[in-house]
Amino acid sequence: MILTKNMKWLEENFYGAIAKLQEPSENEGSFHLESAKNGINTVVYGANGRSIYLHSKYNPLNESEQFIKQFEQLDEFEHVFFYGVGLGYHVDLLLKKFPHLTFTLYEPEFEVFRLYLSQKSLADLPIKRLRKVYIARDEQDQSIFIRDFVSSVSGKTLLVTLPSYEQLNPVRYMSFVNQFREALNLQMFSFSADFRFEKRWTVNCLKNLPYTIKTPNIIQDFKDKFKDKPAIVVAAGPSLEEDIPTIRYIRENGLAYIFSVGSAIKALIGHGIYPDAACTYDPMPWNLNVFEDVRKHQITSIPLFYGSSVGYETLEHYPGPLAHMITSQDTLATVFLNRNDGRPLEQVSDAPTIAVVALELLHKLGCNPIILAGQNLAYKGDQFYSKGIGYEYRPSSLTEEELANAKLIKDVHGNDIYTSPGFDRMRTHMESVIRLHGMTNIYNTTKGGAHIEGTTFITIDELVKERLQHKQVVTDWYQNKQSYSLQLVVERVQYMVQQHERVGEILESLVAVTKTLKSTYILSSPNKLDRKLENFELLIKDLENNAFYNTIVKPMNRLQNDLLIRALEAKAVRLEKSKVIKAKAIAELFKPYLDGCLEDVREVTPMFNEVTENLLNQYGAAV
Numbered sequence: 001m002i003l004t005k006n007m008k009w010l011e012e013n014f015y016g017a018i019a020k021l022q023e024p025s026e027n028e029g030s031f032h033l034e035s036a037k038n039g040i041n042t043v044v045y046g047a048n049g050r051s052i053y054l055h056s057k058y059n060p061l062n063e064s065e066q067f068i069k070q071f072e073q074l075d076e077f078e079h080v081f082f083y084g085v086g087l088g089y090h091v092d093l094l095l096k097k098f099p100h101l102t103f104t105l106y107e108p109e110f111e112v113f114r115l116y117l118s119q120k121s122l123a124d125l126p127i128k129r130l131r132k133v134y135i136a137r138d139e140q141d142q143s144i145f146i147r148d149f150v151s152s153v154s155g156k157t158l159l160v161t162l163p164s165y166e167q168l169n170p171v172r173y174m175s176f177v178n179q180f181r182e183a184l185n186l187q188m189f190s191f192s193a194d195f196r197f198e199k200r201w202t203v204n205c206l207k208n209l210p211y212t213i214k215t216p217n218i219i220q221d222f223k224d225k226f227k228d229k230p231a232i233v234v235a236a237g238p239s240l241e242e243d244i245p246t247i248r249y250i251r252e253n254g255l256a257y258i259f260s261v262g263s264a265i266k267a268l269i270g271h272g273i274y275p276d277a278a279c280t281y282d283p284m285p286w287n288l289n290v291f292e293d294v295r296k297h298q299i300t301s302i303p304l305f306y307g308s309s310v311g312y313e314t315l316e317h318y319p320g321p322l323a324h325m326i327t328s329q330d331t332l333a334t335v336f337l338n339r340n341d342g343r344p345l346e347q348v349s350d351a352p353t354i355a356v357v358a359l360e361l362l363h364k365l366g367c368n369p370i371i372l373a374g375q376n377l378a379y380k381g382d383q384f385y386s387k388g389i390g391y392e393y394r395p396s397s398l399t400e401e402e403l404a405n406a407k408l409i410k411d412v413h414g415n416d417i418y419t420s421p422g423f424d425r426m427r428t429h430m431e432s433v434i435r436l437h438g439m440t441n442i443y444n445t446t447k448g449g450a451h452i453e454g455t456t457f458i459t460i461d462e463l464v465k466e467r468l469q470h471k472q473v474v475t476d477w478y479q480n481k482q483s484y485s486l487q488l489v490v491e492r493v494q495y496m497v498q499q500h501e502r503v504g505e506i507l508e509s510l511v512a513v514t515k516t517l518k519s520t521y522i523l524s525s526p527n528k529l530d531r532k533l534e535n536f537e538l539l540i541k542d543l544e545n546n547a548f549y550n551t552i553v554k555p556m557n558r559l560q561n562d563l564l565i566r567a568l569e570a571k572a573v574r575l576e577k578s579k580v581i582k583a584k585a586i587a588e589l590f591k592p593y594l595d596g597c598l599e600d601v602r603e604v605t606p607m608f609n610e611v612t613e614n615l616l617n618q619y620g621a622a623v
Helices: 002-013 015-022 060-068 089-097 110-119 139-152 163-168 170-214 240-253 264-270 285-296 312-316 354-365 400-404 421-436 460-466 486-516 526-544 547-556 558-570 579-622
Strands: 031-035 041-047 050-053 079-083 102-107 130-135 157-161 231-234 257-261 277-280 304-307 322-327 370-373 407-410 416-419 442-444
Touching: 002 015, 002 110, 015 110, 015 130, 031 110, 041 110, 050 163, 060 089, 079 089, 079 170, 089 102, 102 110, 130 139, 139 170, 157 163, 157 170, 163 170, 170 312, 170 322, 170 547, 170 579, 231 240, 231 354, 240 257, 240 264, 240 370, 240 460, 257 264, 257 354, 264 285, 277 285, 277 354, 285 312, 304 312, 304 354, 322 354, 354 370, 354 421, 370 460, 407 421, 416 421, 486 526, 486 547, 486 579, 526 547, 526 579, 547 558, 547 579, 558 579
Parallel strands: 079 102, 079 157, 102 130, 231 257, 231 370, 257 277, 277 304, 304 322, 370 442
Antiparallel strands: 031 041, 041 050, 407 416
C-alpha cells in the first residue's frame, strides 16, 4: 500500500525518477531488507562473496543520530544534497534538525530506492522543501543528473553522503564527487562570466549590429574558400617565439592559412608577419588594446574575424576589413537578421578563450587539418605570454600569486608541467569541443605545451615536411558582401521601437504593484489582494511577451533572472496556499529584479535610439 502511494506520487511529481525505477535490469536481487538487533529494518548488500550493511545491523537509528551530530551549524547553507538515501533515517533527522534547508535525494542503487519506497511514506517528508529526486542507473545518468542539478541549484549546497555508499562502490563514489565538484566550479565560473559580461554582451551586440548587417558572415559566406585547406591557429603562448621562423616560412610560401587569436597578433606583427586574419571575441572595452599595433601602423590588409558580441570599441577603431561570426551570446541576431539566400543563421558557441571559438569556426569552415601553435595552456618557466607581448595590467612573466596557485598536468611529451586553473579550464573546454564536434584532424605543434586530448602532437617543422609541402593559400579570398534582408532589418527595427516604448510602462507598473503587495491595507483585504495578484500575473505575461524585454533587457539580467527563478522555486512560491505569504514573497523577490530591469532600460535607451535611428536613416529609403 505504501509503495503504491509513493509510486503514484513520484509519477505525478518526479516522473523521471519513476521511469528509472521501471527500467528493466539484469542484476537485481543484490539488496534486501533485514531486521536489525533493535527490531527496525536495515538494508544489506550481498554479492561477490561480501556483505555490506547500509545501516547498522544493531541500531540504525542510533547510528544515524551519531552521524548527524557532526553537523552543528548549517546557517550558511540553503540546500542539502543527499548522496545515498538508504532507508532515509539520516535524511529525516537532518531535515528535522535544520528546517530551513531544501533538499535533493540522489540514489545510485535503484533497488535500494524501491526498498525505501516500500517502507517509508514520502508524505512524511517535508515535501515543500524537496527539489529533486534522482535515481542513477549508470555513469551517463550520473553526468546528466549532476548537470541538471547544478543548473537549477539555488544557494550554497551541502553534500551529505551516507558513509556505507563510499564502501559500497568507492570508484563510483569518487567519480561522482569529482564530477560534482567540477560541475559546481564550472557553474560558479559561468555565474562569474554572466555577472561580468551580461550587460556588455547585449550592449555590444546592439552597437555592433550596423557592422554585422553590412559585413560578410564568415561561416556562411567564406566556407568554400577554406574547405579542405590547412589552417593554423596561432596563440600567444610562450612557445610561439621558437616557432616564428617556421610560421614565417609557411606564410611566405602560402602553405597554410594563418589565423591569429588574442594577443598573438602583437607577436606576429612584431616579427613582420601579417596573418591571413585575426580572430577576436572579448566583450570588454580593453580588447581594443590587443590591436594597438594594427591601429598604430594603420595596417589595412588584415581582416578581423569578430564575434558579434565583441567589445564595440574594437570595431569602431579597427582600420582593416571586417567579417563576423554570430556568437551564442548574441540575442539580437536572430531577431534582426535573415539571410537573403534563406539559409538559417549559424553560430559559434561562447568559450573561455578565443582559441576554442576559432577552433570551432575553422571546423565549421571545413579546414583540414587544423593546426595549433603557441597554444601552451600551461606555464613555460616563468613565462605567461610569448616574448614581446606585455600589457600595463600584466607582464609577460608570472606573478608570485600565479606560481603559488599553479597545478600539475601532463605536457605533450608526457612530462609534468604547471598550469593555472584558468588555463586548465580552457584546456578541458577545448577537449569537450573537440569531442562534441567529432574533430579528428587537429595537430598540436606547441612544444612543451599542455597535452590536449583529441589532438596529435607533432612539431611544426615536422608538419611542414610531412603535410605542408604545396601552396594552398589564395590571396584574394576576402570579398566584402552584404548577405541580409534589409527590408526585414527595417521592419524589425520599427517593431522593436514600438516594443521599447511599451516595456518601460510595463516595468513601472510592475514595480508599483510589488510595492502595494507589502501594504498592510492590501494584505488585510482578501478581495483587494486577489485583484493585485491577478494584476501582477497579467503584467508579468505582458512583460514576457515583449520583444524588447526578451531581446535586450532580459539578457542584460540573465544571472539575476536565473537567481530569481531559483529563489521562487526554493521558497515554493507557486505552491504556496496562503495568498498573504505569496504576496510578500513576490514583493521581496521580484522588486530588485524589476528595479534592475527598469534601470537597464533607462541606460540602454540613448544607445538604442542612436542605433535604430541610424539604421532607419541608412536603410529605410532603400526598401
